[in-house]
Amino acid sequence: MDSRQQEDVGGGGGAGEGVGVGVEGTGARVGQRGSDIEEEIEALALSLLQLQANSDVFFLLVMGMIVFFMQCGFAFLEAGAVRSKNTINILVKNMLDVFIGGISYWLVGYPLAFGEGNAFCGASYWASSGLPEDRLAHWFFHIVFSATAATIVSGAVAERCDLSAYIAYSVALTGIVYPIVSHWAWAPNGWLVSLGYRDFAGSGVVHVTGGVAALVGAALLGPRHASFGKGRRVIRGHSLPLTALGGFIILFGFLAFTCGSQGTITRDGDAQVRNVIGKFVRNVIGKFVRNVIGKFVRNVIGRFVRNTIGKFVRNVIGKFVRNVTGKFVRNVIGKFVRNVIGKFVRNVIGKFVRNVIGKFVRNVIGKFVRNDIGKCVRNVIGKFVRNVIGKFVRNVIGKFVRNVIGKFVRNVIGKFVRNVIGKFVRNTIEKFVRNVIGKFVRIVIGKFLRNTIGKFVRSVVGRAVFNTALAGCSGGVCALLLHRAGLRRSRAWSFLMALNGAMTGMVSSCAGCNALRPWASCLTGVAAGLVFFAGHHLLLRLNVDDPLDAVPVHLGGGLWGLAAAALLQDGGLFYGGSAGVLVWNVVGGLAIVCWSGGLSLAVFGALKRSGNLRVSLAVEVRGLDLVKHGEAAYPSEAWEESQYFCHISSGSDHRARPPPWLPKYPTFPPARRPRPQSHNHYQRPQKDAHDAQGAHEESSSVRADGGVSKREGSGE
Structure with a gap:
């Protein structure tokens, strides 16, 4: 064959090699698509983790803002419950609870409460030094809790406590007393929580702490002028509507107070459990990506590429090259060369050479041989080889390679790639993505969100709000009916008694609102109404002047809440549980009373000893607004x-x-x-x-x- 024949035959072989490379490239693209699916699912898992963290921070900030709004309720409540000549003074004190309490809690309160330390107190993050940014929302939520504990005291010492004394005990309460108590009960290494003390939203940590300090302050201050003893008279607040407005704001804030104590919205259980979504992403989705999709990519697609496409290249195209093209070269061209050209050379040319040329050579002379035969060989045979055989090779074999093998490559292998591999990619892999992964996302993740997070929201956050509201309703109705029954010579439908009973019910529900059943929450509220009613009249007998009934509401409701949580919650003593939680809640309540009462006694006693605790009688009679602030409400x-x-x-x-x-x-x-x-x-x-x-x-x-x-x- 000449060079053009070799190029044509070589071009046919190149087309076969191109088909094999194209099929292998298609298999590589299928494998690449499987790896892309794996990367997308890993990115989805990372997005779920980020969504969880952002949701927790947003939830904690919103709940903290609502609890912060409770300070407005306390201000209205206390302003309406005091006489008009002391309105500005009580508003200033409520404002300073936030301002001064916030600074002291930032400097030393939060480090003592949640810094890394021992079982008694923390010892890091002073002035937020080294505090991670993801804990800033946690810091904000607990700073409004500390301000709430300080505001409890302001109502019990209203209308007679000096402003400098109020600032001193507010700093002590928000900077030392409350933070150490919260470390005992809520820090992971606190000694109370490690023993089994359970206080979900602060019946003991917040309300007992503030209630004990209020009792000590009111007792050391003494009653207001003419409220007890000879010449006693009823001292009423100047605006019941203001009191009502503040009370409703506080009742609203209590709902965020309790459900926000969960701290998160994407975890199951209380603050000590592990991250459910994190475990789900790491274990379920991670294992799914590694095992199911990884094995699918390695086994199904890999085997398909190795077996189906590889076998096709090795068997179909290899056999085609070996059998069709090889047989064609061996049989058609070989037979043609052996039979046609061989016979032609042997018979025609051989006879012609032996007979004609031999005779001619022998008879004619060497000149004829050199001249005529030489020209004949050069012209006739040369033209025959160039024209006949050359045209045959170019036309017959060339057309065969271009038409037969080319059509085979375009039609058979092309259709195979488009139909078989294409249909496999469209049907098998896409159906796998739609059916397997789609069903997995809809069924597994959907059921997880509905069951795990949905049950979590219903069982913890929703239950906390439900139980808080129900306990408040029960406590308000109980206190109202007790007052209406005339047990203390009064048969009126008192708004103030109903409001205080409702707040006592909500205070008592804080400890176990995440684990109480509806009937237990109602019973807790009814008993809280009884506790408030008894505490209110007990203080009157003891001549302790508490203008806002802060002591029976917070101290009485908080102590009863610790006991109710141990008795009535799921797994409590009434459900066949052990008495361990009740014992440690009682121990914790006594520890909080001793700690808060002891430090409050030291602070208020020192202020009374120095003569800075109470204003003079003349100032008290004239009113603190004009004398201390130069402003009238x-x-x-x-x-x-x-x-x-x-x-x-x-x-x-x-x-x-x-x-x-x-x-x-x-x-x-x-x-x-x-x-x-x-x-x-x-x-x-x-x-x-x-x-x-x-x-x-x-x-x-x-x-x-x-x-x-x-x-x-x-x-x-």
């Missing part, structure tokens, strides 16, 4: 109008003037009107009507009926 200039001190007579406006003996501001003792005095004039209201009313009230004597007065404060 309801200044007369803001509401005074002419119709309040003038009358119309004969079409003229006669403006009455205050009598000359009436001072501009009330004095102590109150000024007495000289006798005789005309009764036919109209008096202009005082410069500060509420101050005059307060001064007049301070000068009043024992009640006409001689009975014992009863206070009806509102707890916070």
Whole structure:
């Protein structure tokens, strides 16, 4: 064959090799697609982890903001429960609870509560040094808890505690007392939690701590002027609507107070369990990616590439090259060369050479041989080889290679690649992705989200909110009915008693709201109403002046909540459980009472010893707003109008003037009107009507009926 024949035959072999390379490339793309699926599922697992962390932080921040809003409720509640002359003072103290308490908790409170240390207290993260950023939301949530504990005390010492003393005990409570208690009960290495103490949302940690401090402060301060003893009288708050508004805000905040104590929204159980979604991603999805998809890629697709496509290349194309092309070269071209050209050479040319040329050579002369035969060989045979055989090779064999083998490559192998491998990729792999992975995502992950996280939300966060609301409702109704029953010579439907009973019920539910059943939550609230009612009247007998009933609400409700959680929660003593939780909750409650009471006694005792605990009697009678703050909650200039001190007579406006003996501001003792005095004039209201009313009230004597007065404060 000449060079063109070799190129044509070589081109046919190159087409066969190109088909093999294309099939192998298709198999490589299928394997690459399987690895892409594995990478996408790993990215999905990482996204789930990031979503979990972001959801937990967002949940904790939102719950902390709602608990922070409870400070507004405390401010309204206390402002309405005190007399108008002390409104600004109580608002300033509630504001300082957040400002000063926040700074002290940042500097030393959070390190003592949740820093790395021993079983008694923490000893790291001072002033947030070294605090990881992912714990900032945790810090914010607990700083509003510490402010809540400090605000409990402000209601019990209202209207008579000096501002400097309030700042001192607020710093001590938020910086030392409350943080160490929270470390005992909520830090992973706290000694109470390691023994079995259980307090989910702070019945003991927050409310007993604040309630004991409130009791110590109220006892050392003594009662307000004329509230007990000779000349006792009822001292009521100046605005029941403000008290009601603050109470409803606090009831709303309690729902976030309890459910936010879970700390997360994507984990199952309390704060000590491991990460469920993390385990799910690592174990279920990780194993699925490694085992199912990895094995599928290695075994199914790998075997398909090795066996199906490899066998096809080795067997079909190899056999085609060996059998079809080889047989064609051996049989067709070989036979053609042996038979046609061989016979032609032997018979025609051989006879011609022997007979014609031989005779011609022998007869004619060497000249004829050199000239005529030489030209004939060069022209006739050369042209025959070039034209006949050359055209045969170019046309017949070339067309065969281009048409037969080319069509075979385009039609058979091309259709195989498009139909078999293409259908396999579209049907098998895509069906696998849609059916296996799709069903896995819908069934496994869907069931996980519905059952694990859904049950978690229903069983922990939802249960906490449900039990808190139900306990509050039960406690409010119980206290209202007890007061209406006239057990203490009163048969009124008292709003304040119902509000305080509801708050006591919510306080008592904090310890076990995550594990109480509905009937147990209702029973906890009813008993909390009884505890508040008994504590309210016990303080009256002991002559402890608590203007807002903070002690029976928080101390009484908190202690009962610790006992109720051990008795009534799932696995508690009433469900056949051991008495261990009850014992350690009692031990924890006593430890908190001793710790908070001891330090509060030291702080309040030192302040009383130095004479800085209580304001003077003159300041108390006049009111803390004007004396301490220079501001009045309801200044007369803001509401005074002419119709309040003038009358119309004969079409003229006669403006009455205050009598000359009436001072501009009330004095102590109150000024007495000289006798005789005309009764036919109209008096202009005082410069500060509420101050005059307060001064007049301070000068009043024992009640006409001689009975014992009863206070009806509102707890916070």
